[in-house]
Amino acid sequence: MLFDNDKIRIGPTGVKKDLFFMKGRANTLRRGKRFEIPEYLSSMGLNAYEFSAGRMAKFSDSPIYEKFRVNSKKFNVAISIHAPYYISLTSETPETYEKSIERLARTYAWAVWLNAKRIVVHPGTYGKSKMKRNLTQMIIDGINSSITLSKNLYPNIKEKFKEICLCPETMGKLGQIGSADEIIEICNEVGTNKTRPCIDFGHLYTRNIGKIIGKNLYMPVFEKIEQNLGKNIVENLHIHYSKIEYTGKGEKMHHSNDSSWGPNIEPLFKIIKEQGYKPIIINESPELETDATKLMDIWKKMS
Template identity: 25%
Template sequence: MPRFGVAGNPPAFFESAYGRDRLNAPRWLAEIGLDAIEVQCTRGVRMSSERAAAYRAVAADCGIEVSIHGPYFISLGNPDPAVGENSLRELQKCVSLAKALGARRIVFHPGSAGNEPRAALERAIALLMRFERECDLDGIWLCPEITGKRRQLGSLADVLAIAREIRSARPCLDLAHHHARTGGSLNSQQDVADVLDAVEAAIGVGALSECHYHFYPIEWGPGGEVRHRAFDDIMSEGGCALWPPASCELFAPRPEPFIAELVRRGLRPLVICEAKDSQERGATIMKQLWREMRGVVGVDY
């Protein structure tokens, strides 16, 4: 079955009996019935090799799949060569940590598109080609993420272009970010199918289960992402979407069409929830939906 898990450690972890030590996160996840964690290195790769080895042992014992999210300051499309070199150094740190953790996926934001998005994409691809040649990835997937802001490098087309050129790359399909930067485009099962069809056409059917998935509701505006939302956040006064005016009660995208399409295609990917301060609740909802929908594959959402 798919694996469902959390990005980082939600508030509920720290409120639990396990919360005094992040090393206990896999134990907590196993206890609540989840299967995966995306370790957050967004402010830099700081975990020691000793700590990583201990974390790996606990995760393996608990049956938790580990992935990592690289630093936000990776910026592969930047025209400054020094920024590009620093970005590759940070990616190398991520690879070293991934090996120590037993992680098979490294998620990262490609960076700013600047005023020349095509040139930025070409620079990013060139740097990743070099990185792939020079770095022993040992089966680790590099996962460029669909980003939430329209001025960022990281549209669906961008991450597919990277994956076509880089053999060790598979997209991080952040469907909430895609929803935000495309003006709220994921509202039905067919909308989800269209995204997955595009991935399939670009890099092959088998790649769909190798991709890394992020899913959660999001608030968005004219420039794309505003903030992550919880699955039960209501679009009401003081909490409504900035644009367009609220037309439904709960923030989108909703999990039912997404999970229904996973079931229809027989996919068993890794799905990470980034719902605001409630990652474990969102992941649990999606896992339960998957279990329920296996018996009603013909129902469209």
């Protein structure tokens, strides 16, 4: 089925420039050498990569993106994109809300240009609203509007948008919309032919102030997704992972995967192996591809 994975895939969200230099690649990642990233990751035994839109607001196709999508296929690296961080589908300011819809719509085009099949997005914050249901509906409406707008903005490639799913992400701060239940509800309302969850287990760990660990952090989430969205969805999830420091308000700071903070990856890998899941796992620690390689090594030893 569309969006299904052939196997578990692991990779980073970005690459560290110093390591990229050591491999004899580009003089800089900003001068037209990003297309070498799939080959670079493949040489490290990795097979996924999340391209961060970060704070970029304008997108256009280019020869560099063409080389990137060719290389992603050649080296069998699954590509996803993280939509701009300043998107807010719960903003009470109409202009901000509409611009968020437009930026998300334009990210669909960038996904096509980069051969990405998944777009990760932060839904928004609670703000001052006491009506959680109204905020959830704003997100649902915003996603549907962005899908419609993307087709109007890019009619020449709109058919390819059917190959892309939007992945609302679970969030780590208590002021952000993004519990597992909220993300499941959003995906259920929009439809699993257009969306599926991005489950960031580091975020869920900090959202629970580190109180839920081990198998008890992971398995209930998988069970909820299967019950509400279906077996096929839980088998092919998009997962973010890193160890994260927290405060009483949730997420504070990402750490390397050697840190004493949680969550630990081994219980997650054990469940994936036992259940036969085939997720894409994106490492978000500061050590990027180095820690992603360590995750891949742990997975190979356990599987």
